[in-house]
Amino acid sequence: MAEIAFRNVTKRYGATLAVDDASFTVADNEFFCFFGPPLSGKSTILRLILGLEKPDSGEILIDGKAVNAVSPAARNIAMVFQNLALFPHMTAADNVRFPLVERREAPARIEARLRDAAEKLHIGHILHKMPGQLSGGERQRVAIARALVRDPAAYLMDDPISALDARLREETRVELKRIQREAGRTLIYVTHDQEEAMSVADRMAILEHGAIRQIGRPVEIYDHPATTYVARFLGSPVMNILPVQTTGAGFEAAAGALQVAAVAQSGVTEIGLRPEDLRVSHWEGGAGVPATVSEVEPLGGYTVVTLTAGAQPLRAMLRGQPDIRVGALVGLGCDPERVMYFGAGGEALPKSAAPSLGGDRI
């Protein structure tokens, strides 16, 4: 059982503001992910939860009790670091047993917990090996098993699978999620990989310069980013964000080359279009906004097309392998429901009444 919360926590290192007035509550049994660019405060937040750092101000609460003065050991939180820190002179089994041996648990209980963790992580067959004989993925599992046997109130993981190759990461992230569900523990997770964050997290927090910009379910944040920063940070390829002017019939970008038919609304300075929401069709004097193809990147299942409408570059992600060539003139369209609106401060604005589709408009 562990609910973990920050109340207005700030942490500085000299002149650097590492965590800036952060408040959040991670519910019991939740898989909660911190996602941000390098140096955005992700790892500092973990160190504060563990008790390895003390906040300059604000409160850290575990199950509603302030723990600012509680030692790391007494917080009973297990950490899996990025560099796995397995003992190289011990077998995998001894590494997993280690925290229990340290606590002088009964041998029968140690063996039972070892078996249990080994089964959950599918490492029974490698328990006799030394870390040096294991692959990166196997070492990762051993490190996670070692955290699991401690039976902590919560787990913290700092980019634990970043060392694995892409295919193994795709498998391991699903496995982590399954383990967390089965173990039923609070898991706070840091990653720099947005696919991984969206895949595993029940909820996630997006960080920028130590400040939390948005907290929510991954889908919620993806569909309703609170700011242009969040909008750009989540999603690949990056969301198209275009400066717009309000016109009588909606908005226009790129000096009128791109028109969005919508009920005009005050305060909108930018609009956002996800690449996968753009429709591209062969131009036969047809519908949509005329645009020129400047780059085609076939990825197999998808094709990323870079286009220019007026002077405005845009990226579209199309399903499959459409026959589109560099230099071609295409018609660009978009479901108006999918357009996002932002104000001068980069803040998301609510959508006004359903916009309508016009002729040379998206």
Place this chain on the structure above:
Amino acid sequence: MSMIRLEHLVKRFGAFTALKTMDLTIADGEFVALLGPSGCGKSTTMNMIAGMETPSEGRILFGDRDMAGVPMGRRGVGFVFQNYAIFTHMTVRQNLSYGLRATRRPSDEVARRTNAMAELLQLTPMLDRPAHGLSVNILQRVAIGRSAIMEPAIFLLDEPLSNVDAAFRAVMRTELKGLQRSFKQTMVYVTHDQLEAMTMADRIAVMDHGVLQQVGTPLEIYNDPANLFVAKFIGSPGMNLLHGRPTESVGQMAIDLGALGHSLPLAPEQAAAARRAKGDVVFGFRPEQATRVGEGQGMAMPISFVERIGARTILHLGEGAASAKTVFENDAGFEMGRALHFAPHPSAVRLFDAASGAALRGQ
């Protein structure tokens, strides 16, 4: 002139064979990616092209010129490593212009080419800043610029983007491609990241365990993998692979997938391949090439996990040997535990020999 030919290239380190008989011709001005997991031999191949390693057998030719015995410095290749080697006590400008100054180019030419390269790599605002204190992203850009400014006819890059963050990697992919378009070098690019290979390379050479598995354009490799390794390695997620055996009824070929039932009738080319099969086959289809069908049609598998990643939903289906993944663009209320009825489009099906793993072709 800057065509690269690898002929029967072998590299052994003691008893370990890092590269087994590689034959590959890279055309003048072509961008070829050597793609594979760690230990596949891609860096070993690159190091031999650069002249850092000597082949155990075989030859490397640049144009018609055999490179045996030609030291690295005389091969006229540019080389960028994963760990950029930047002079941290110098400014960005001094780093970029280093090679030109070392070869005593006139100072106005040095200035002109340095400024042009800085512009191309968006380094102009920081030209006069010292290299130490700059971010990893910027330093890797400087490293690429410092090599590219010499306009080498052959440019070798070994995982140049693996230390930079994801957002910057996307920008750099576009820039590297732009760099190659403007200088038209022959580019050999080592990576384990299929996205980098797919988006930049004219052709990809997929390697595994020291063996060249397939060479082709990104779409050739995606659409028609030569064997099971390539099928699994390329794609995100990789190709679904189910064991089965060819079966024919009333003139129509299909694959008997055991407990999963029969596949839909095969398209003509795959039917011809199935007829030619000796014994069991592997039935392959890409996760994004399956569509939902009504109950009783196609295959049914229980949904074991739902991953929603932005606009995509990856469904993990079944378990063990009877498992697959499908990708949909929307989350149409998929529930774990419920059965998904789906079928790959017949033209998207690929067959492989179950024993050898090699692709079965119609003709």
